[in-house]
Amino acid sequence: MNFASRAAVAAVRAPDGRTRVTRLRSDGPLALRESGGAVYLVGAGAGPLGGDDLELTIDVGPDACLAVRSAAASLVLPGRRPGPSRLAVRARVAAGARLVFEPEPAIAAAGCDHRALAEVTLERGATLTWREEIVLGRHGERPGRYVSRFDVTYDGLPLLHHELRVDENATSAAVLGAAKAAGTVLLAGEDLTREPYAAEGLGVLPLAGPAVLVTALAEDTVRLRDRLTRGTAEARLAAGIEDPPQSPPTTRAAVSRDAGAVAGTAPDGGAGRR
Amino acid sequence: MDAALLLLADSRLPAGGHAHSGGLEPAVTAGVVRDLPTLADFLRGRLATAGLVAAGLAAAACAGGRPGLDAEADARTPSPAQRHASLAQGRALLRAARAAWPHPALEELGPSHHPVVLGTVVRVAGGTPAQAAAIAAYGAVTGPASAAVRLLGLDPLGVQRVLADLAGRIDATAAEAAESVRAGVLPAASAPALDLFAELHRQADLRLFES
Amino acid sequence: MGLDHSHDTVAAEPHRELRETKPHRALRLGIGGPVGSGKTALTAALCRLLRDELDLAVVTNDIYTTEDADFLRRNAVLDDDRIEAVRTGCCPHTAIRDDISANLDAVELLEERHGPLDLVIVESGGDNLTATFSRGLADRQIFVLDVSGGDKVPRKGGPGVTTADLLVVNKIDLAPLVGADLDVMARDAERVRGGLPIAFTSLRESPDVPEVADWVRSAVRERTPA
Numbered sequence: 001m002n003f004a005s006r007a008a009v010a011a012v013r014a015p016d017g018r019t020r021v022t023r024l025r026s027d028g029p030l031a032l033r034e035s036g037g038a039v040y041l042v043g044a045g046a047g048p049l050g051g052d053d054l055e056l057t058i059d060v061g062p063d064a065c066l067a068v069r070s071a072a073a074s075l076v077l078p079g080r081r082p083g084p085s086r087l088a089v090r091a092r093v094a095a096g097a098r099l100v101f102e103p104e105p106a107i108a109a110a111g112c113d114h115r116a117l118a119e120v121t122l123e124r125g126a127t128l129t130w131r132e133e134i135v136l137g138r139h140g141e142r143p144g145r146y147v148s149r150f151d152v153t154y155d156g157l158p159l160l161h162h163e164l165r166v167d168e169n170a171t172s173a174a175v176l177g178a179a180k181a182a183g184t185v186l187l188a189g190e191d192l193t194r195e196p197y198a199a200e201g202l203g204v205l206p207l208a209g210p211a212v213l214v215t216a217l218a219e220d221t222v223r224l225r226d227r228l229t230r231g232t233a234e235a236r237l238a239a240g241i242e243d244p245p246q247s248p249p250t251t252r253a254a255v256s257r258d259a260g261a262v263a264g265t266a267p268d269g270g271a272g273r274r
Numbered sequence: 275m276d277a278a279l280l281l282l283a284d285s286r287l288p289a290g291g292h293a294h295s296g297g298l299e300p301a302v303t304a305g306v307v308r309d310l311p312t313l314a315d316f317l318r319g320r321l322a323t324a325g326l327v328a329a330g331l332a333a334a335a336c337a338g339g340r341p342g343l344d345a346e347a348d349a350r351t352p353s354p355a356q357r358h359a360s361l362a363q364g365r366a367l368l369r370a371a372r373a374a375w376p377h378p379a380l381e382e383l384g385p386s387h388h389p390v391v392l393g394t395v396v397r398v399a400g401g402t403p404a405q406a407a408a409i410a411a412y413g414a415v416t417g418p419a420s421a422a423v424r425l426l427g428l429d430p431l432g433v434q435r436v437l438a439d440l441a442g443r444i445d446a447t448a449a450e451a452a453e454s455v456r457a458g459v460l461p462a463a464s465a466p467a468l469d470l471f472a473e474l475h476r477q478a479d480l481r482l483f484e485s
Numbered sequence: 486m487g488l489d490h491s492h493d494t495v496a497a498e499p500h501r502e503l504r505e506t507k508p509h510r511a512l513r514l515g516i517g518g519p520v521g522s523g524k525t526a527l528t529a530a531l532c533r534l535l536r537d538e539l540d541l542a543v544v545t546n547d548i549y550t551t552e553d554a555d556f557l558r559r560n561a562v563l564d565d566d567r568i569e570a571v572r573t574g575c576c577p578h579t580a581i582r583d584d585i586s587a588n589l590d591a592v593e594l595l596e597e598r599h600g601p602l603d604l605v606i607v608e609s610g611g612d613n614l615t616a617t618f619s620r621g622l623a624d625r626q627i628f629v630l631d632v633s634g635g636d637k638v639p640r641k642g643g644p645g646v647t648t649a650d651l652l653v654v655n656k657i658d659l660a661p662l663v664g665a666d667l668d669v670m671a672r673d674a675e676r677v678r679g680g681l682p683i684a685f686t687s688l689r690e691s692p693d694v695p696e697v698a699d700w701v702r703s704a705v706r707e708r709t710p711a
Contacts, residue, residue: 149462151462152349157342157345158342158345158346158348158349159349160349160352161346161349161350161460161462162350162352162462162464163461163462163463163464164464164466165322165323165463167322169318169319169322169323170319171315171319172315172316172318172319172320172322172467173301173306173307173312173315173316173319173467174297174301174316174317174318174319174320174323174324174465174467174468175319175322175323175465175466175467175468176466176467177306177467179467182466184466196353196354196355196473196476197473198470198473198474198476198477201470202470203353203466203469203470203473205352205353205354205469205473206354207348207349207352208345208348208349208351208357209348209349213352215352215466215469215470216466217466217467217470286583287584288583288584288585288586289584289586290584290586290587290590291584292573292574292576292579292580292583292584293571293572293573293574293576293580293587294574295574362587362590365586365590366586366587366590369586369589370586421574424574424575424576425575481572482572482573482574482575483572483574483575484572484574484587
């Protein structure tokens, strides 16, 4: 069966200065758990299937810090029903707040037809670390169609509009060439390098706005992650920051769970998704 | 198509294009473009990404009524080297266009990215957003193709064949961009390899083309 | 539209008023000629001779690298920020003649950076005998030949030899070695140039080239009357 799922997480800064997760709504394949100071997407199924329509909303209130990660890579598969699968993530990061969004890679399996959409609204003074990694097919497999659009505004102005299309043109030497994995890390709002840096398969690109896009191409996920990590360090080190910001702490207090969508009790339907 | 628009699409246009390879030179240096088939492959990818984005911005600039297009162009051009090249080519085109088609809209236009200037000039010269998109998409492959002739000594007749084979895709890309702009969406197709090439090129000791 | 308009760069704006009230912009002097004839040596010599009396800057056009700009920097003839290098996409003649936008950009950038200048030298990338500067880029141009190309070159003419405002025949010290007859060269050049001036130099032996420096001084004076 196919899902129209709407999950949400919200965090605020409590009077004691710590971040409280005030909303944690799981829905269908989008299951959220709070663990070790971060919110995890635990993926109650195989990942997006053809026909799925998933949405995750993230709201980080003024001066709060939130990290969203995932427990494992997600495998993007074709569904039994026609039509693309869709995953939209919408995030708002308020002034003085920080969001770290670092899910594990998405693997575009053969025959998939997927649209990933991320819309991030950064208020002035917000900081962001946003990672996206796409693997082009499982081992020895050619990927299906995967379009990932990333739209970010900072203080009401466009910061980055970036769409990666894994389609018949992606193997062009101008686009992805022979790479089997492509990824980016967007760093915004911190003190970052203004000097671009490039090496084989890695670019550290200061944007016109207050951000740096680290972009990497590699033959596999391990090397991709290495390059993104190196590029992220480069973007911060070059700006004289020796210790990159740690993932923000959250407390487990006061998590309100929306009725009918309690984390960990994803509605049946995860079963048989393979 | 009007003769004025043919002038704008002509590689004779003295707007600095001859010194830009659109990432072709670093791709040649990296060994990924070597001959006619690899050139065709490179141009196809460039057209579908940078070409589509440029065509969208040109169409939007031609249609007018949408402020902040340079910020939109910046946000679609993560590579500083590419932003620099686009602004330099925009400056050169504006200079040439002010001389050729004097018009208040061109005097008012400040420092702008190349597709934004192009779209504005097409409007001033009497063209439509679809035509602006077509000229942008066309230029996105003819510039690098001409650089390939100079860098690799490729048979110019063979390169012309490659371009002729791409003609249908150029038209389709321009149509997609114009349609997208009509629907209120600016294309944002990225080309990570071109981004990396652009920065590697800027670092290189030996380079013949500005970009 | 005049070439002294440069309001299409952000940096240009603050200086715009200043320049528009100044009666003259810098004299733009093109230095062209075949590969290896001594264009860069002449540029360096002129910078050394004139830098204390004139406010000047240089644009280089290299075929391959920024070698000429680097040469000028290494020899410390001018501050780094008074030298701009232009890349020409394998077409040095295009950049000085058919599509001069990159060179105009570089000239304007130097004028923005340093305020009103007296002289901007635009040195072309080495090319062939037919390469000349567009009048849209250079107010005056010098064409540099060397004797090792043979004493027939002036006779053969070509736009550089015949129309340049000053023809410099360099490396005259090599004339006996390559069997070039300087008298023949002078006679032929005078004939094809219709009275335009010619200077014979050996930049290697005597880098002070007073006749060329004087010619440049008078060109600058003509442009900016006292």
